[in-house]
Amino acid sequence: MNQPLITVEGLTKRFDVSRSFKDVFTGNHPQLQAVSDVDFTLAPGETLGIVGESGCGKTTLGRMLIKLISATEGKVMFDGKDISEMTRTEELEFRRRAQLVFQNPFDALNPHFTILRSLTEPLHNARVPREEHGQRIAEAMSMVHLPALEHFLQSFPHQLSGGQLQRVVLARALVLRPDFIVADEPVSMLDVSVRAGILNVLREVRDTMGLAAVFISHDLALVRYVCERTITMYLGAVVEDGPTAAIVENPLHPYTKALVQAVPIPRVDQSHAPLPITGGLPDARNPPSGCRFRDRCPLAEARCAAEIPRLREVGGGRRVACHLVEPA
Amino acid sequence: MLLEVRDLVIDYRATRGRVRAVDGVNFNVPAGAVVGVVGESGCGKTTAVRAITRVMPSSAVFAEGSITLEGEDIVQMSDREMRKHLWRDIAYVPQSAMNALDPVWRVGKQIEEVLVGRGGMTKKAARARSEELFAMVGLEAKRLRDYPHQFSGGMRQRASIALALALSPKLVIADEPVTALDVVIQRQVLDTFTELQKQLNLSVILVTHDISVVAYVCDYVVVMYAGKVVESGPVADVLDNPGHPYTMGLYNAFPELGGEDRELSPIEGSPPDLLNPPKGCRFRARCPFAIDACLQDPPEHTIGEGHVANCHRAGEAGELREIAKRTETWVGVTSE
Ligand SMILES: Nc1ncnc2c1ncn2[C@@H]1O[C@H](COP(=O)(O)OP(=O)(O)OP(=O)(O)O)[C@@H](O)[C@H]1O
Ligand SMILES: Nc1ncnc2c1ncn2[C@@H]1O[C@H](COP(=O)(O)OP(=O)(O)OP(=O)(O)O)[C@@H](O)[C@H]1O
Ligand SMILES: [Mg+2]
Ligand SMILES: [Mg+2]
Numbered sequence: 001m002n003q004p005l006i007t008v009e010g011l012t013k014r015f016d017v018s019r020s021f022k023d024v025f026t027g028n029h030p031q032l033q034a035v036s037d038v039d040f041t042l043a044p045g046e047t048l049g050i051v052g053e054s055g056c057g058k059t060t061l062g063r064m065l066i067k068l069i070s071a072t073e074g075k076v077m078f079d080g081k082d083i084s085e086m087t088r089t090e091e092l093e094f095r096r097r098a099q100l101v102f103q104n105p106f107d108a109l110n111p112h113f114t115i116l117r118s119l120t121e122p123l124h125n126a127r128v129p130r131e132e133h134g135q136r137i138a139e140a141m142s143m144v145h146l147p148a149l150e151h152f153l154q155s156f157p158h159q160l161s162g163g164q165l166q167r168v169v170l171a172r173a174l175v176l177r178p179d180f181i182v183a184d185e186p187v188s189m190l191d192v193s194v195r196a197g198i199l200n201v202l203r204e205v206r207d208t209m210g211l212a213a214v215f216i217s218h219d220l221a222l223v224r225y226v227c228e229r230t231i232t233m234y235l236g237a238v239v240e241d242g243p244t245a246a247i248v249e250n251p252l253h254p255y256t257k258a259l260v261q262a263v264p265i266p267r268v269d270q271s272h273a274p275l276p277i278t279g280g281l282p283d284a285r286n287p288p289s290g291c292r293f294r295d296r297c298p299l300a301e302a303r304c305a306a307e308i309p310r311l312r313e314v315g316g317g318r319r320v321a322c323h324l325v326e327p328a
Numbered sequence: 329m330l331l332e333v334r335d336l337v338i339d340y341r342a343t344r345g346r347v348r349a350v351d352g353v354n355f356n357v358p359a360g361a362v363v364g365v366v367g368e369s370g371c372g373k374t375t376a377v378r379a380i381t382r383v384m385p386s387s388a389v390f391a392e393g394s395i396t397l398e399g400e401d402i403v404q405m406s407d408r409e410m411r412k413h414l415w416r417d418i419a420y421v422p423q424s425a426m427n428a429l430d431p432v433w434r435v436g437k438q439i440e441e442v443l444v445g446r447g448g449m450t451k452k453a454a455r456a457r458s459e460e461l462f463a464m465v466g467l468e469a470k471r472l473r474d475y476p477h478q479f480s481g482g483m484r485q486r487a488s489i490a491l492a493l494a495l496s497p498k499l500v501i502a503d504e505p506v507t508a509l510d511v512v513i514q515r516q517v518l519d520t521f522t523e524l525q526k527q528l529n530l531s532v533i534l535v536t537h538d539i540s541v542v543a544y545v546c547d548y549v550v551v552m553y554a555g556k557v558v559e560s561g562p563v564a565d566v567l568d569n570p571g572h573p574y575t576m577g578l579y580n581a582f583p584e585l586g587g588e589d590r591e592l593s594p595i596e597g598s599p600p601d602l603l604n605p606p607k608g609c610r611f612r613a614r615c616p617f618a619i620d621a622c623l624q625d626p627p628e629h630t631i632g633e634g635h636v637a638n639c640h641r642a643g644e645a646g647e648l649r650e651i652a653k654r655t656e657t658w659v660g661v662t663s664e
Contacts, residue, residue: 052510053510053512053513054480054481054509054510054513055480161598162369163594163598191368191369191537192368192537192538192539192578192581192582193368193577193578193581193594193595194594194595194598195581195594196580196581196582196583196592196593196594197594197596199583199592200591200592200594218510218511219511220511220585221582221583221584221585222583224583224585224589225583225589225592248585248586258512259511259512260585262511262512262514262515263511263540263585264511264514264515264518264538264540264541264543264544265540265543265584265585265586265587266539266540266543266567266579266582266584267543267567267568267584268543268563268564268567268568270543270544272519272522272544274519275512275515275516277512278466278516280480280482280483280513
């Protein structure tokens with residue numbers, strides 16, 4: 001196998017949360033563990049989907065991967081280097097090679113900048129020689145299937161449709177020819193009719209640019225369309241990791257099972273069987289002991305309350321964190 | 329028929345001129361049915377369904393048409409008469425559930441307010457009823473004492489559904505009730521609707537942009553495009569045998585979890601500006617099947633029992649469907 005582009009080890013993020021009167025009185029500083037002890041690797045050119053319930057820590061993880069926020073514990077290695085220990089030059093290079101695509105195209109771009117200016121700015125910041133700008137922009141625009149025409153580049157964000165805007169946001173990430181992008185719900189704000197276009201662009205970029213990508217979404221159907229591999233998160237932790245096709249066909253973790261079963265399909269003849277799980281996401285400030293999923297799990301046993309299940313290899317390139325799944 | 333919307337036209341007075349957000353819309357809601365309203369952002373879904381409550385922004389104008397609830401025209405009613413129907417017969421869950429609940433009051437208090445103020449219940453009866461309502465939507469009674477911000481997104485959705493059900497209305501209008509939720513919570517909220525529909529013979533109008541959601545819970549579907557209904561009918565008929573090219577295109581734009589890995593095709597271009605809509609079929613510029621006749625207003629074509637498509641070529645829908653399934657059909661269509 002290739003040397004991984006990204007290696008994540010024990011990555012953890014805790015946020016301070018507001019103190020109640022009692023906390024102030026007792027000198028307590030409550031914290032919320034948004035991401036807990038996450039490990040995985042990403043090969044160059046690999047696309048990884050991250051799925052999970054709202055609030056399970058997907059965005060927080062994505063932001064740590066590109067150093068938008070720092071980790072509380074653990075580390076992210078990019079091309080063999082710890083991203084928290086980079087020199088200024090290394091950091092500048094990292095900022096060029098790793099890009100984020102924001103969720104909401106409607107506020108990702110400065111409304112007072114022309115599209116051209118929004119696309120030039122990153123080139124300028126990365127000190128790309130001015131004479132290359134035109135060609136870089138044309139290249140990025142063609143990748144996202146937008147015309148690099150003068151009148152288009154001179155327009156302002158409010159003059160474009162949601163789908164066009166999201167393409168510009170994507171072009172802005174690609175203009176620096178990155179090796180790695182994190183796309184956080186890149187199509188969730190878009191209409192179904194235009195969403196397919198962006199998903200196709202993401203697929204093409206994956207196949208032609210050899211870009212490593214993390215695609216965050218709570219919609220497994222979208223992830224399946226774009227990513228070869230998928231990670232399921234639950235309450236900050238990775239509970240399952242494996243090839244997307246295998247996960248969709250045969251999910252192993254009880255939470256992933258529910259997730260797969262809950263995705264509606266655009267056909268009337270679909271299963272209405274009750275989901276195996278009930279309840280909502282537990283309070284991240286007081287997660288259950290042992291397995292974090294146990295209070296919603298239909299299979300939970302005494303062991304699940306006592307012992308935190310580790311993410312274990314179960315064969316076929318898959319890992320699962322559940323006491324009840326036997327290794328193959 | 330519980331509710332009949334006929335030739336409804338609604339304008340907004342805006343600085344740019346009059347925006348005709350809803351332009352001659354027709355649909356029915358049978359008693360005990362779940363009716364889905366789908367369509368692109370800005371096509372007039374919220375405007376059309378909010379009109380049924382008559383709680384509209386002051387810039388909105390009912391220009392034409394009727395909305396008949398059990399034989400009475402809502403459009404013609406006095407405000408006083410209309411107030412009698414709100415909550416009791418028709419309840420509305422707004423597009424963002426955040427707006428349905430007041431952040432400064434405990435959720436239980438807000439439900440009691442409706443029960444006492446609108447329903448004339450005693451405080452004690454209202455408290456018991458609140459607990460019953462929370463149980464119906466799968467929330468614990470003790471959470472009645474919480475403020476909205478202490479609820480997760482899914483819990484807030486359920487609480488606003490409980491609020492809407494307070495006075496046992498016949499019709500609940502829910503505007504995008506699951507759009508912001510993840511699939512597990514979405515499924516739970518949708519199952520809540522189905523259960524209530526069965527238990528209470530409730531009718532529901534559910535606005536969404538997701539045809540999978542429609543396929544999952546709805547009995548009937550109304551597809552809107554640029555202020556007009558382009559197709560409507562029983563869900564199975566519309567989804568299995570779409571008669572309008574826009575509906576066909578929507579289907580191809582959806583990835584399907586269990587299905588084969590087919591290539592998706594976007595519907596290129598964007599809908600027309602409602603300030604100055606083109607004459608004739610409004611989907612024309614994005615339609616791979618447009619012909620000269622499409623410069624004229626499309627006729628209403630009956631495809632099957634209760635299944636109608638507004639398209640000049642609806643008679644050839646069978647053949648068009650096959651062509652529409654090919655990705656290349658949708659490439660490079662936009663003409664304007
Ligand atoms: N800056 C912050 N301060 C305090 N808590 C935070 C902060 N950012 C996120 N959180 C909390 O961390 C947890 C994870 O949030 P995150 O945004 O990463 O979830 P997510 O999986 O991206 O959810 P969604 O699908 O809703 O976008 C949540 O409980 C959230 O409330
Ligand atoms: N108060 C208003 N004043 C002027 N125009 C309005 C007003 N509210 C809505 N519109 C316009 O009317 C049209 C229909 O809006 P509406 O909110 O009904 O659409 P929608 O289908 O619900 O969209 P979405 O899916 O984004 O919620 C849009 O073009 C919108 O810009
Ligand atoms: Mg997020
Ligand atoms: Mg709306």
